[in-house]
Amino acid sequence: MNLWDCPVITLGENGKAIERNCIIEATDGCWHINVTDKAEFGTINTGAGMFPSRWLRATTQCSEKGRWLKVNSCMTEKVMQLSSSTLWSYFGIYTTESHIELDVSFAHLPSYLPCDPAPVQCASTLSVRPINNSTTVLALLHPDIHQMIERALKLNPISAVVLEGSSFWVSIDGMSSIPLIIDHCPVERFVDTQSCEICILPVTSIAKLPPLRAQSGTGTSEEIKNCMVKLAQQDGVHIFGLSGPIRISKAIVQDACAAIGISTLPFPIEDPTKIVSLPFHVIWVLTLNRTSRHAYSLLRKVSLYESKSPCAVMVLYDGVFDDSFMKVITRTWKVPIEDLACAVDADGTVCFDTVMANSALSLSNIESISPAAAMKKVRKQMSCSESSRIPQVLWENVAGLDFAKKTLIETFQTCLFENHRIPSQLGRRCGILFFGPPGTGKTLLAKAVATEFNLSFLSIKGPELLDVYVGESEAHIRDVFARAKACRPCVLFFDELDSIAVARGKDGDAGGITDRLVSQLVTEIDALTWDENGSGVFLIGATNRPDLLDPSLLRPGRFDKRLYLGIPQTSMEQAAILRASSTSYLLGVDVDFDALAKTLPKTLSPADLASICHTSMKVALGKVVKRARETKSSLLADQTVSVGFDDLIEAAILVRPSISATQLDSIYKGAQLGASEVIN
Ligand SMILES: Nc1ncnc2c1ncn2[C@@H]1O[C@H](COP(=O)(O)OP(=O)(O)OP(=O)(O)O)[C@@H](O)[C@H]1O
Numbered sequence: 059m060n061l062w063d064c065p066v067i068t069l070g071e072n073g074k075a076i077e078r079n080c081i082i083e084a085t086d087g088c089w090h091i092n093v094t095d096k097a098e099f100g101t102i103n104t105g106a107g108m109f110p111s112r113w114l115r116a117t118t119q120c121s122e123k124g125r126w127l128k129v130n131s132c133m134t135e136k137v138m139q140l141s142s143s144t145l146w147s148y149f150g151i152y153t154t155e156s157h158i159e160l161d162v163s164f165a166h167l168p169s170y171l172p173c174d175p176a177p178v179q180c181a182s183t184l185s186v187r188p189i190n191n192s193t194t195v196l197a198l199l200h201p202d203i204h205q206m207i208e209r210a211l212k213l214n215p216i217s218a219v220v221l222e223g224s225s226f227w228v229s230i231d232g233m234s235s236i237p238l239i240i241d242h243c244p245v246e247r248f249v250d251t252q253s254c255e256i257c258i259l260p261v262t263s264i265a266k267l268p269p270l271r272a273q274s275g276t277g278t279s280e281e282i283k284n285c286m287v288k289l290a291q292q293d294g295v296h297i298f299g300l301s302g303p304i305r306i307s308k309a310i311v312q313d314a315c316a317a318i319g320i321s322t323l324p325f326p327i328e329d330p331t332k333i334v335s336l337p338f339h340v341i342w343v344l345t346l347n348r349t350s351r352h353a354y355s356l357l358r359k360v361s362l363y364e365s366k367s368p369c370a371v372m373v374l375y376d377g378v379f380d381d382s383f384m385k386v387i388t389r390t391w392k393v394p395i396e397d398l399a400c401a402v403d404a405d406g407t408v409c410f411d412t413v414m415a416n417s418a419l420s421l422s423n424i425e426s427i428s429p430a431a432a433m434k435k436v437r438k439q440m441s442c443s444e445s446s447r448i449p450q451v452l453w454e455n456v457a458g459l460d461f462a463k464k465t466l467i468e469t470f471q472t473c474l475f476e477n478h479r480i481p482s483q484l485g486r487r488c489g490i491l492f493f494g495p496p497g498t499g500k501t502l503l504a505k506a507v508a509t510e511f512n513l514s515f516l517s518i519k520g521p522e523l524l525d526v527y528v529g530e531s532e533a534h535i536r537d538v539f540a541r542a543k544a545c546r547p548c549v550l551f552f553d554e555l556d557s558i559a560v561a562r563g564k565d566g567d568a569g570g571i572t573d574r575l576v577s578q579l580v581t582e583i584d585a586l587t588w589d590e591n592g593s594g595v596f597l598i599g600a601t602n603r604p605d606l607l608d609p610s611l612l613r614p615g616r617f618d619k620r621l622y623l624g625i626p627q628t629s630m631e632q633a634a635i636l637r638a639s640s641t642s643y644l645l646g647v648d649v650d651f652d653a654l655a656k657t658l659p660k661t662l663s664p665a666d667l668a669s670i671c672h673t674s675m676k677v678a679l680g681k682v683v684k685r686a687r688e689t690k691s692s693l694l695a696d697q698t699v700s701v702g703f704d705d706l707i708e709a710a711i712l713v714r715p716s717i718s719a720t721q722l723d724s725i726y727k728g729a730q731l732g733a734s735e736v737i738n
Pocket residue numbers: 455456457458459495496497498499500501502503553600601602635638639664665666668
């Protein structure tokens with residue numbers, strides 16, 4: 059039976075139709091898509107948790123971005139808001155001004171297929187149809203991954219393949235939940251699907267997968283390998299790996315018919331044939347530079363679902379914000395990319411008049427915004443991964459630390475706006491080290507800097523870079539700096555710096571890994587410092603053990619400015635942190651943080667104080683639940699719990715200081731050793 063031989067459902071505004079595997083209701087402008095028990099098409103990972111997709115409610119909602127669907131899981135009561143392209147991935151739902159089209163992308167699994175297609179009637183506001191008769195699309199894409207890929211404009215060509223060819227699309231993310239996805243999305247079953255002619259298996263962030271070593275026979279890599287091998291045994295199956303640097307293990311793809319790796323990292327891989335023995339194409343989808351703009355004729359051929367935004371253009375322009383480009387972008391950020399594309403001539407200049415001549419938008423639709431605002435919008439959209447997004451921590455979320463904030467503002471203002479005045483021969487200093495006890499806001503402050511200066515934030519935890527294999531750790535460091543340069547201007551934040559930058563020549567360093575790491579780190583930092591064009595990468599390091607750091611890192615030009623973030627010494631400071639940590643809670647009228655702070659010991663770190671607020675919420679919630687049990691009343695899901703002063707007092711008793719006085723002393727003293735500039 060043709061899997062796609064399913065009926066087209068069209069519904070009236072208030073109609074109700076029962077399809078073979080889903081019930082779709084439309085009432086009061088709300089669409090309820092309730093997938094019945096036949097449709098066990100695995101689960102959808104919403105990012106908010108896994109829930110069976112059989113019970114979903116979707117309601118249309120208008121926003122400035124156009125029509126959105128709000129999909130609500132009745133199981134978890136968690137709501138996720140999906141863009142139209144993500145919806146397409148999940149449900150094959152396209153939204154337009156006047157109607158929603160729902161492609162039954164989950165209907166291809168044989169077990170769900172009813173024997174008897176029963177077309178359903180009604181007027182045309184919602185239609186359910188397959189993309190075409192032979193297309194089999196299974197879209198199981200994590201919304202975050204989707205957004206990430208979508209932003210980086212990498213998936214569009216692949217989407218196009220899915221749309222245009224007979225294809226079968228499964229996505230696996232190397233970064234997270236692979237076993238989860240494999241467990242819940244029955245990859246094995248896809249293999250049996252007879253209608254699968256081409257298989258596209260974008261394996262995102264493959265670099266994050268544990269590499270398959272000769273000895274290892276299990277693990278996620280192995281699972282993926284098995285899936286790929288099985289898929290590859292199908293006639294005409296092609297496997298596309300979408301990844302960071304191609305570190306796909308040879309074993310993973312050796313049986314595949316073809317593997318195409320797409321990388322965004324700007325350093326060339328060595329001989330690909332050493333990695334796979336197959337015909338191997340490497341397509342570099344880097345941000346295009348001026349000379350390679352012709353490539354975007356290619357982009358124009360593909361369907362850019364949600365990418366009709368300046369972000370696409372910015373990607374094409376390699377982040378080069380010249381005057382002409384800024385002029386266009388500030389005036390035309392609403393213009394679809396195709397129209398902007400027409401306006402770029404062979405030598406890469408953008409002509410605003412051509413944009414207007416080719417654009418369907420009238421001048422009245424052109425919104426002028428300031429360059430700064432345009433940059434902000436565009437850069438926000440450009441951030442290509444969760445780890446390099448501009449964070450959302452404002453100065454006011456960081457209580458106290460006024461002196462540190464002031465120093466940071468001055469330093470960053472100089473680095474960002476005055477750096478060009480400093481002769482390049484003097485080097486551009488860009489490193490700051492935060493040190494202090496655990497939980498004193500080092501990460502928070504670094505994020506606030508990135509937010510306030512509109513910089514992407516790339517956070518690296520020292521131990522993540524360590525690898526037991528010779529040369530791998532250094533490669534990770536090169537990788538990190540390359541990523542940072544790719545998303546500059548950015549803050550490159552090294553958390554737990556002491557784990558990778560301990561003083562060289564120490565005993566116990568097996569194989570001299572840390573020595574080599576420090577040397578590599580120093581080399582990369584120096585390359586930034588002496589970058590003639592100004593690197594646009596701002597380094598912030600954080601450590602609890604500054605005394606362990608290699609002195610070479612603290613030299614001028616590297617992490618030469620040091621900020622001590624200590625624990626709050628006065629009740630006023632403590633109260634400010636309590637206030638900042640409880641902004642998301644509903645507080646009782648009796649709450650008095652100043653009075654509470656006066657009762658607290660002065661050895662509590664900001665994290666301890668934040669913990670008092672979190673614990674007080676638990677205490678308050680516990681009381682509400684207890685009351686509900688006693689009165690045998692039910693607890694309403696939307697019942698808000700307010701935190702009272704008593705709850706805070708109770709929580710304060712429960713929370714103990716996490717740092718001892720001697721620890722505090724040793725951290726501070728340690729930092730004085732060899733320090734050229736310590737600000738506290
Ligand atoms: N100045 C502050 N204002 C408000 N909240 C703070 C402040 N400092 C810390 N916090 C709270 O403490 C938590 C932990 O802070 P953060 O992760 O920045 O500490 P850290 O110094 O990086 O810790 P570690 O050294 O263990 O990595 C934050 O999530 C926040 O809730």
